[in-house]
Amino acid sequence: MKYEIESPLDAYVDSHCSPEPQHLQRLTRDSNLRLVNGRMVSGHLQGRLLKMLTQLCAPGLAVELGTFTGYSALCIAEGLPEHGRLVTIEVDDELEDFIRKQLDSSEHGDKIELRIGPAIDICREFADSSVDMMFIDADKRQYPEYLAEGARMLRPGGLIIADNTLWSGHVCDPAYDKDPQTKGVKKFNELAAALPGFETVILPFRDGITLLRKCLS
DSSP: OOOOOOSHHHHHHHHTSOOOOHHHHHHHHHHHHHOTTGGGSOOHHHHHHHHHHHHHHOOSEEEEEOOTTSHHHHHHHHHSOTTOEEEEEESOGGGHHHHHHHHHTSTTGGGEEEEESOHHHHHTTSOTTOEEEEEEOSOGGGHHHHHHHHHHHEEEEEEEEEEOSSGGGGGGOGGGTTOHHHHHHHHHHHHHHTOTTEEEEEEOSTTOEEEEEEOOO
16 A cells, blocks of 8 residues: 655655666556556555565565556566566456556566456465465455465465555554454454464554565474
8 A cells, every 4th residue: 555755754764765666656656647546556665675575585476466556566576586477466357458558568567467356266276385475465354365375375485475464553443343454454463473384573664564484394
């Protein structure tokens, strides 16, 4: 989810990270011009983090749940090794033309396979331990189901990255206990913290990013 820079500290952090590539700047602008919810684009800081985590993981196969306009997919693809590929899944078929235009205009787009449909259904097509890295940023109500599929799909040593796991602080606010999206994120966090065979850490970064590494043994 995209949040506008709100403080001098945010601006300082943003200006002291590696620069955002021009094609991603254009993608952000086009997303905000053409879409009502364009602010959901991952953005500069998170995008650079996704690229770096991908480089560290060096996945042969990565899977993304929730493409939106393709910003995060292109950041992941930018960090892939030469042989690597990304399967990105988007449920909203009305975004398909916009996404494909962005992928086609990028030098990294040929590493990305776009799949349109429900993320859970498409995840079930992957064999056990066949995926090296997964990025989750889709329907918050289904986060627990995404985690179960990701744990099955991921190889030992692989990495799951989940976005929005602090959910604007709603996970700690009783006023949101009955909200379906908040309930999904809270259940995800509970399951992730206790997931056998995984190491888990929540980074209090923007709206919360959880990293889960599948242990080698």
